[in-house]
Amino acid sequence: MVTGGDYQSAAESRDSAAYSRDGGATWRQAAEPPGGFRSAVATADGRRLIAVGTNGSDSSDDHGQHWKRIDSGSWNALTVSKSGAWAVGAKGTVARFE
Numbered sequence: 001m002v003t004g005g006d007y008q009s010a011a012e013s014r015d016s017a018a019y020s021r022d023g024g025a026t027w028r029q030a031a032e033p034p035g036g037f038r039s040a041v042a043t044a045d046g047r048r049l050i051a052v053g054t055n056g057s058d059s060s061d062d063h064g065q066h067w068k069r070i071d072s073g074s075w076n077a078l079t080v081s082k083s084g085a086w087a088v089g090a091k092g093t094v095a096r097f098e
Helices: none
Strands: 017-019 040-043 050-054 054-059 068-071 077-081 084-088 093-097
Touching: 040 077, 050 077
Parallel strands: none
Antiparallel strands: 040 050, 050 054, 054 068, 077 084, 084 093
């Protein structure tokens, strides 16, 4: 799973996510991409993916084929630990996704 896009056009979702089922030999674009530029993506619980970016975050329950908006915060980075998925943004903003 990879995410990205154009950080200068954060709301543009075209070409913002792709997934591979063969270890990266071939890639497919997400059928329903995240809601724009996404700077980080991680597996939250072994199955669900979370992607964060400056205009919100999204989750996918089907290996990155379809994404659903989960918030509209401005996030720069993401990590997953035993206590949950954590995102950080500007001016010390921190969020925990459950």
